[in-house]
Amino acid sequence: MGRKLLLENLDKPEINTIDGYIKYGGYRALEKALKSMTPDEVTEEVKKSGLRGRGGAGFPTGMKWSFLDKSTDKPRYLLCNADESEPGTFKDRLLMEKIPHLLVEGMIVSSYALGCRTSYIYIRGEYMFILRILEKAIAEAYAKGYLGQNILGTGYSLDLHVHPGAGAYICGEETALIESLEGKRGNPRIKPPFPAIAGLYNCPTIVNNVESIAAVVPIVNNGGEDYAKIGIGKSTGTKLISASGNINKPGVYEIELGVSVEEFIYSDEYCGGIANGLDIKACVPGGSSVPILPKDLLFKQSDGSPRLMTYESLSEGGFATGSMLGSGGFIVFDEKACIVRNTWNFARFYHHESCGQCSPCREGTGWMERVLHNIEYGHGKMEDIDLLWDIQRKIEGNTICPLGDAAAWPVAAAIRHFRHEFEYHVKYPHRVFDADHVYQPEMKMQTV
Amino acid sequence: MTEAKHIELSPEAMMEVGRIISHYPADKQKSALLPVLHIAQKEFGGWLSSESMDYVARLLHIHPIEVYEVATFYSMFNTKPVGKVLIEVCQTGPCCLNGAEKIVSYLEKKLQIKVGETTRDGMFTLKTVECLGACGYAPMFQIGETFYEHLTEEKVDNILLEMRNKNS
Amino acid sequence: MPKVTIDDITIEVPAGTTILEAARQIGVNVPPAMCYYSKLKGSGGKCRVCLVKVTKGSDKDPRPMPKLVASCRTTVMDGMEVRNVTSPEVIEARRGVVEFLLVNHPLDCPICDQAGECHLQDLSYDHGLSKSRYDFERRTFERIDIGDKIQLHMNRCILCYRCTQVAEQLTPERKHGVLYRGEVSEISTFIATAVDNEFSGNMIDVCPVGALTDKTFRFKSRVWFTKPMYAHRNCPTCSGKVALWYQGEEVLRVTSRKDKWGESEGFICNECRFDKKNTSDWTIEGPAPVDRHSVISQNHYELPYELPVNQKKLSN
Numbered sequence: 001m002g003r004k005l006l007l008e009n010l011d012k013p014e015i016n017t018i019d020g021y022i023k024y025g026g027y028r029a030l031e032k033a034l035k036s037m038t039p040d041e042v043t044e045e046v047k048k049s050g051l052r053g054r055g056g057a058g059f060p061t062g063m064k065w066s067f068l069d070k071s072t073d074k075p076r077y078l079l080c081n082a083d084e085s086e087p088g089t090f091k092d093r094l095l096m097e098k099i100p101h102l103l104v105e106g107m108i109v110s111s112y113a114l115g116c117r118t119s120y121i122y123i124r125g126e127y128m129f130i131l132r133i134l135e136k137a138i139a140e141a142y143a144k145g146y147l148g149q150n151i152l153g154t155g156y157s158l159d160l161h162v163h164p165g166a167g168a169y170i171c172g173e174e175t176a177l178i179e180s181l182e183g184k185r186g187n188p189r190i191k192p193p194f195p196a197i198a199g200l201y202n203c204p205t206i207v208n209n210v211e212s213i214a215a216v217v218p219i220v221n222n223g224g225e226d227y228a229k230i231g232i233g234k235s236t237g238t239k240l241i242s243a244s245g246n247i248n249k250p251g252v253y254e255i256e257l258g259v260s261v262e263e264f265i266y267s268d269e270y271c272g273g274i275a276n277g278l279d280i281k282a283c284v285p286g287g288s289s290v291p292i293l294p295k296d297l298l299f300k301q302s303d304g305s306p307r308l309m310t311y312e313s314l315s316e317g318g319f320a321t322g323s324m325l326g327s328g329g330f331i332v333f334d335e336k337a338c339i340v341r342n343t344w345n346f347a348r349f350y351h352h353e354s355c356g357q358c359s360p361c362r363e364g365t366g367w368m369e370r371v372l373h374n375i376e377y378g379h380g381k382m383e384d385i386d387l388l389w390d391i392q393r394k395i396e397g398n399t400i401c402p403l404g405d406a407a408a409w410p411v412a413a414a415i416r417h418f419r420h421e422f423e424y425h426v427k428y429p430h431r432v433f434d435a436d437h438v439y440q441p442e443m444k445m446q447t448v
Numbered sequence: 449m450t451e452a453k454h455i456e457l458s459p460e461a462m463m464e465v466g467r468i469i470s471h472y473p474a475d476k477q478k479s480a481l482l483p484v485l486h487i488a489q490k491e492f493g494g495w496l497s498s499e500s501m502d503y504v505a506r507l508l509h510i511h512p513i514e515v516y517e518v519a520t521f522y523s524m525f526n527t528k529p530v531g532k533v534l535i536e537v538c539q540t541g542p543c544c545l546n547g548a549e550k551i552v553s554y555l556e557k558k559l560q561i562k563v564g565e566t567t568r569d570g571m572f573t574l575k576t577v578e579c580l581g582a583c584g585y586a587p588m589f590q591i592g593e594t595f596y597e598h599l600t601e602e603k604v605d606n607i608l609l610e611m612r613n614k615n616s
Numbered sequence: 617m618p619k620v621t622i623d624d625i626t627i628e629v630p631a632g633t634t635i636l637e638a639a640r641q642i643g644v645n646v647p648p649a650m651c652y653y654s655k656l657k658g659s660g661g662k663c664r665v666c667l668v669k670v671t672k673g674s675d676k677d678p679r680p681m682p683k684l685v686a687s688c689r690t691t692v693m694d695g696m697e698v699r700n701v702t703s704p705e706v707i708e709a710r711r712g713v714v715e716f717l718l719v720n721h722p723l724d725c726p727i728c729d730q731a732g733e734c735h736l737q738d739l740s741y742d743h744g745l746s747k748s749r750y751d752f753e754r755r756t757f758e759r760i761d762i763g764d765k766i767q768l769h770m771n772r773c774i775l776c777y778r779c780t781q782v783a784e785q786l787t788p789e790r791k792h793g794v795l796y797r798g799e800v801s802e803i804s805t806f807i808a809t810a811v812d813n814e815f816s817g818n819m820i821d822v823c824p825v826g827a828l829t830d831k832t833f834r835f836k837s838r839v840w841f842t843k844p845m846y847a848h849r850n851c852p853t854c855s856g857k858v859a860l861w862y863q864g865e866e867v868l869r870v871t872s873r874k875d876k877w878g879e880s881e882g883f884i885c886n887e888c889r890f891d892k893k894n895t896s897d898w899t900i901e902g903p904a905p906v907d908r909h910s911v912i913s914q915n916h917y918e919l920p921y922e923l924p925v926n927q928k929k930l931s932n
Contacts, residue, residue, distance in 0.1 A: 075473075087540045087579040120471075125486065125524045126580050128593040161471040166482050167523035168797075169578065183481035183514075185521040185797070190661035190689045201476060242584060244542040250584035288541060288579075329583070331542050345541045349578050355521075356775065356794075356801035358662050363716035366799040370752045387749060394712030397683045398664055498807045513793045516806035520795040 002256035003230060005218040005238050006211070010098055016133070018140040021101040029220035030146060033109045034154045037220075042113035046216060048224025050236035055081055055172070055209030056287060056327040057402075058311050061216075067196035068114055069204040077205040078116045080107055080213050081177055082123040082130075085169040087288035087349060088329025091240035092210035094252045096123075096130045099214075100137035104160065106213035108146060109220055111158050114206055118159045121210075122177050125166040134162045169353035173401045174207035175199075176355065187357045188401035209327075211240055231257035235310035239328055241270075245283075246334035248272035260306045261285070261314075262299045265332065278334040282417070285314055286326020288346045289406030291413030292339070293323045319413065338432075339421045343414040344372035350407035361404040364395040368411055375422060378429025385422045389415055455503045461487050465507060477508050481518055484508065485525055494534060495526040523577065531566040531573035532615045536590045539576040542583035551587045551599050552576060558608065571612060618694035622668075623702045635687035635698055636666055640877060645701045648710075648739055650717070650824045651776035652688035653879055659781055660688035663774060664713045665739060669706050672697035684709055707743070714743040719750040720799070721825075722771045730826030732839040732911045735878060736774065757802060762792060762811045765831050765890050766820060770802050773827035779803065779819035786815040786883060803827070814853055817889040821872050821880045832890050833861075833869035840911045842868055844904035849897055853885035859904050860895075867893045873904065 014020030021027070033042050047062030068076060080103065084092040096103055103121070111119045123131050138160055141147045149157045168186045170176045175189035178200050199205025215237060219227045228236045235257040244250045247265070249272035255264065264270045265280065274280050284292045301307050301316045308314075314325045333342065351365040371388050374380050392408035399405070415422060425432055457465065465484055472479040484504055485496065492500045501515040519525045526534075535555065539548050552574075556562055559572050566573040582588045585597035596607055617628045620638050623645050629638045637654070639646045647668055652660030660666075666688045670681040675695030684706060687698070700706055718740060725731040757770035775794065780803070783790040792805045805811065811819075820828045842861040849856045861869045870889045872880040892898065906913045 084581050085579060088542050088583050090581040090583050090585075093581050118473075124581070125482070125522070126577075126590060128486070129595070132593075159471075163471070163479075164483055164486060165522070166486065166525055167577075168521065180482065181479060182476070183478035183508075183510075183518065185517055185794070190686065201473065244583035244586065245545045250586075252584065331545070331583070333545065337545060342541050342544070345539075345544055349540050351798065352523075352578050354798040356796075356798040358664050359713055359716045359774065360664055362775065362799055362801070363719050367716075367719055367750060367752075394709065394716070398667060398709050398713065400661060400664075400686075511789055511791075513790055513806065517793040517795055520806070521797045 002254075002259065003238065004254045005227070005230075006095060006102065006214050006240065007099075007252075007254045010094075015099055016097075016101075016137075018101055018137065018144060021099065025221075026101055027105055027144075027146060029217045030105050030108050031152065033112055033220050034152060034156055039113045039115055042109060042216075042220060045219055045224035046113070049215075049219045049227035050224075050231075050234060051212060051215050051219060051227065052235070052311065053209055054211035054215070054239065054327070056086065056289075058325065061208060061212050064196070064208070065114060065206060067194070068206055069197045070115065072204065074203040075118065075201075076114055076116045077200045077203055078107065078111045078114050078119040079174075079177060079181065079200065079205060079207045080119070080121040080210055081172060081174065081207050082121050082127070082210045083165055083169075083172040083177060084127075084210070084327075085124055085172050085353075086327045086329050087346065088244055088284060088331040089242050089287050089327045090244075091242045091252045091328060093127060093130060095210060095214055095240065096127075096134060100130075100133050101141070102214045102217055103134070103210055104137050104141050105146075106216045107160055108141075108151070108158055110206075110208065110213055110216050111160075112156055113216075117157060118161070120181060120200075121160070121162045122171070122181055123162055123164055124171070125164045128164060131162050131164050138162065168355075169349075170355045170401070170403055173403065176401065177207060178205065185355070187355050188403075190400055232308065232310050233312060235312060235325075239309070239325070241309070241328040241330050243271045243330045243332070245330075245332035246275045246278065246280075246337060247332045248275050255309055257308075257310050259309045260299075261309060262306060264309055264330070271330075271332065274332065274334050276334070278336060280332060281335045281337055282333045282339065284323070284329070284331040284333075284410070285309075286324045287329030288331070288349065289402075289409055290324040290326040291319050291322070291409050292333075292342075292417065293413075294417045297321050297417070319409070320416075323413070338376075339414050339418040340372070340376050340425050343411060344369065344376045346410045347372050347407065350403065354403060354407070358400045358404075360395045361399045361407065364391050364404070365407045367391055368395075368407070372411070375425050376432075378425070378433060380422070380426040380429070382423065382426050384426070385415060385419065455492070455499050457488065457491055457507075461491050469508075478510050478514070480508060481510070481515065482522070485515070485519060489525060494530045494532070495528060529566075531570050533571060533591055533611045534573045534575060536575045536577040536580070538578070538580045538582065538586070538588055538590075540579040540583075542579075543586040543588065546586035548587040551589070551601075551604065554601050554604060558604070571615060572608070618674075618692050618696070620692040620694075620696045620698065622698045623700050629692060631691075633692055635668060635670075635685075635690050635692055635696075636660075638692050639687065639698075639700065646877075647687045647700050648735070648742075649688055649877070650735055650739070650774060651778065653778050653781070653822055654877075655879060655883075656778060656781040656822065657785060659776075659778055661686045663717070663776055665710055665717075667706060667709050667713070669699040669703045670696060671699055711743045711745070714739050715745060715749070717774050718744060718748065720754045720771075721774070722754060722756075723748075724772070728769075728772065728826040729829045729834060729839075730772075730823075733878075734826060735824040755799065760804070760808075761831070762805065762819075762828070763816060764810070764812075765817065765886065766811070767829050767831050767834065768803060769827050769829065770804075771827075772825045773803055774825055775801055775803070776824055778822040778824070779828055782819045782822055782883075783811070783816070786818060787813045789813075814885045814887070815883060817886045818872065818880065818883045820889075821874075821883075824878075830869055830871075830889070832893075836868045837863050842912075844906065844912070846873060846901040846904045847898035848901065849888065849892065849899065851885060851888055854888060855882045855884065856888060857882055858884055858888055858898075860898060860900075865895070867895060869893075876907075 009024040052058040171186040176186040180186045195205040347369040351369040356362040392411040396408035505512040588597040647666035650663035667684040668687040674693030
C-alpha cells in the first residue's frame with residue numbers, strides 16, 4: 001500500500017468541516033509557513049519537492065512560481081484551475097467535495113509564497129454544488145482567522161473567492177480561464193506575454209491545478225525532500241488517478257508515481273481488473289487528449305521493461321509507442337469496445353469545445369468529427385482514413401492553444417494503432433450495425 | 449418566461465449580486481458576469497432572454513453585446529426557453545463505455561421527445577452534454593445542481609417521477 | 617536594434633517589431649495576413665496563415681522554437697532566424713490553414729463584390745488545392761443588414777475579428793460581436809440593432825473577404841471594371857483622403873486608400889464613403905497606384921487624362 005498525502009483522511013468523519021480537518025492535522029502547513037517561513041522558503045520547498053503541474057502539462061510548479069514577475073507594484077494573483085473538464089478526469093472534484101479545506105489551505109500557503117492579496121478558485125459551472133462546499137469552507141476559514149486581514153497575527157492578509165465557469169472545456173487553458181474570469185468569452189490569449197508577466201487584469205498571475213495546490217500542503221508539512229522521496233526520477237510524489245471505463249472498480253486513486261500500469265489495472269487496491277471477465281484492448285492513460293495505447297504497448301516499454309505510472313515511462317517511445325500521464329484520466333477499454341466509435345465520440349467533444357478563434361481548430365475539429373461519423377455509421381471510404389490523418393496533422397501544432405493538439409492526438413493514435421478497425425468499419429459497415437456498434441473482430445463473427 | 453418591463457432580480461438575488469461584485473477590484477465588475485448570469489438564469493425561468501441580458505448589462509455597467517457574446521459562448525447558458533426540469537445527460541467517451549447512449553434512448557422513449565426538445569407540458573427538456581466529471585460513476589445526468597450517477601432505467605423512472613411531483 | 621534574418625535576408629528593426637512587420641520592411645516573401653491589421657490594436661494571431669518557422673530564437677538563446685509561430689504576433693529578437701517560403705514545413709502548414717479557411721467558405725466569388733480584391737482569393741490562388749476534400753454541407757447563415765449601408769454575409773466570414781476591433785476602437789459603442797462558439801461562431805448583433813455611427817463603414821474596408829460589403833456598391837460592377845482615383849475633400853470628421861472607384865464618369869464607390877499590404881492608410885467617415893459620390897464633391901489627385909499583379913491592373917488600365925475637363929463639365 002503506497003503512501004497517501006492528499007486522500008489519507010478521505011474517510012475520516014467530518015473531514016469536510018474545518019474542525020474535522022483540523023482534528024486530522026489540517027492547517028498545520030498554514031501555521032508553519034506563515035509563522036516560521038519566508039515566502040521564498042515556501043517556494044524553495046516546492047521546488048525541492050519536484051512537484052509537477054497536475055492539470056496535465058506536468059510543468060514543474062516551483063519553476064512556474066519563480067517566473068512570477070515580482071518587479072512591478074501591480075497586485076499578483078494566484079488562480080486555482082478547478083475547471084476539470086478533460087474527459088476521464090474527475091479527481092479534483094473528489095478532493096474539493098470531500099476535503100475542501102485541503103484546497104483552501106493550499107491556496108493560502110501558495111498565495112503567501114507568491115505574495116498575492118487576492119486569489120480565486122475558478123471552478124467549472126457544472127460543479128456548482130462543489131462551489132457551495134468551497135464557499136462554506138472559505139467562510140469557516142475566515143471565521144477562524146485563516147483568511148482575511150492579518151492572518152493569525154502574522155501581518156499577512158488574503159482574500160479568497162470562488163468563481164464559477166459556465167460550461168466550456170477551453171477555460172481549463174490558463175489564459176482562457178483568465179479571460180473567463182474577466183467576464184469574457186473563453187478565448188485563449190496569444191502568448192507571449194505569459195500570465196506570470198501579464199495575466200488577470202494584466203497583472204502577474206499564476207494558474208495552478210487543484211491537485212498541485214493541494215500538494216503544497218504536505219510539501220510544506222513534511223518538507224520538499226520528503227515529497228521528492230516518493231516516486232521515480234522526475235516524477236515525484238503522489239498523483240490522483242481517475243479510473244473509468246470497463247474496469248471493476250472505477251474511482252479516484254492516489255498512487256505513488258512509479259506503480260506499474262499492470263498493477264494499477266489489475267490490483268484490487270486500484271482498478272480491480274477488467275469488468276465482466278473480459279480482456280483489455282486499450283487504454284487512454286491521461287485524459288481523452290492523450291494518445292490511446294493498445295494492450296501490447298500499454299504494459300511494456302520498448303525496452304521490454306514494465307511501463308510505470310510516471311510522466312517519463314508513459315511517454316516513453318514518443319507518440320509512436322507511448323502516450324502521456326496527462327491529467328491522470330485513466331480510461332480503460334475492454335476487448336469489445338469500439339475504437340472508432342470512441343474516437344468519433346472524443347472528436348465530437350473537441351468539436352463542441354473548440355472556441356472557434358483560430359481556423360485550424362475551428363474548421364478542423366468539425367471536419368474530423370464528420371469524417372469519423374461517416375466511418376462509424378457505415379458511410380466511410382478507405383481514403384477517409386488518410387484524409388483524417390492529414391487533417392489531424394494540419395491541426396496539430398498550428399493552433400493558438402493546446403486544444404488543437406488535444407483534438408488531433410486521439411485521432412492520430414487511434415489510426416496509428418487501430419487502423420484495422422477503421423478499415424473494418426469501411427469494409428463491413430453492416431456487421432458493425434448488426435453488432436450494435438460493439439466491435440467484433442472478423443474472426444469472431446461466427447460466434448456473434 | 450418574463451415580461452420585458454418587469455425584469456428585475458429579487459432582493460435576495462440582488463444581495464448576492466452585490467456580494468459577488470465585491471469579490472473583484474472596483475473597476476472590474478465585468479468579472480462578475482458569469483456568476484451574475486447564473487443567478488439571472490435561475491431567477492428568470494432557466495433561460496436568458498435578450499431583455500434579461502440587457503438587464504444584466506445595466507447591472508454591471510457594460511454594453512449589451514458583451515453579455516450576448518458571453519452568454520452564447522458558454523454551454524450552460526440557455527438563450528432559448530427550456531422546460532422546468534432540464535436533464536443534461538453526459539455523452540462523452542467514458543460514460544458511453546458504460547451505457548450513456550442507452551440512458552439517452554430510454555429517456556427519449558420515456559419522455560417521448562428527442563434530444564434537444566421539451567415535453568409538450570413544458571416539464572422536461574432533454575439535452576446531451578459533454579463530460580461532466582463523473583466518468584467513474586457513469587452513466588449519469590445532471591438536473592440543476594445535482595448529479596445523478598450510476599443510472600439505471602429504474603433509477604431514471606424514480607427521478608422523473610420525483611421531478612414531476614416536485615414541479616407540478 | 618535587433619537584427620533578424622528572414623529567408624536568408626537580414627534586416628535591422630526597432631525592438632518590439634514583429635516578424636511579419638520586419639518581413640514587410642524587407643518587402644519580399646512577406647507572410648500573408650488575414651486577421652492581423654497593423655492599425656488595429658490586438659489584431660492577429662487567429663487565422664494562422666502567417667505561421668513561420670523560427671530556426672534560431674536569438675543570439676542569446678539560439679534554440680529553435682518548437683512549433684511554428686504566428687509571425688504577426690511574435691516579436692523579433694536579436695539574431696533571430698526565420699524561415700518563411702524557404703521552409704517546406706511552413707508552406708505545408710499554410711496550405712493546411714488555407715484549406716481549413718475554405719472548407720466552409722461558399723466559394724461564391726462569381727457573385728461576390730469582394731472578388732478581385734479578396735485576400736482569401738489571393739491566398740487560395742497561391743496555396744489552395746484545386747479541389748475541395750470537404751464533402752459535407754457547408755454551414756450557412758442568413759444575410760443580414762448591419763445598418764442601412766452595410767451587409768453582413770456571414771457565410772463568407774473567416775472570423776478575423778477585425779470588424780469587431782474597428783467597432784471597439786473607432787466607434788463609441790460596439791454593437792456587434794462574435795457570438796456562439798467553435799464552428800458555429802458568427803458575427804452578429806444578436807438582436808436586430810443598427811450599427812450606425814460615423815466610422816462603421818470602415819468595417820467594410822478591413823474585412824479581408826466579402827463578408828461585409830458596401831450596400832451602395834452592391835452588384836454595381838466587378839471591381840476590375842472600375843478605376844481607382846485618389847481624391848480628397850475638406851471633411852470635418854475624417855482626413856477626407858479617399859479612393860474613388862470610377863466606371864466611366866460615375867463614382868461607384870468610395871473607400872479608404874489601401875497601402876501595399878491591403879490595409880487602409882487612414883480610416884474615413886461614413887459621409888465620405890456613402891454620401892459623396894459626385895466628382896464635384898472631391899478634388900482629384902490622380903490615379904491610385906495599382907499593383908502590377910492585381911486583377912484590377914488587368915483592365916487595360918488607361919489614365920483618364922480628360923478627367924479634369926469632365927470634372928469642370930460636371931461641376932458646371
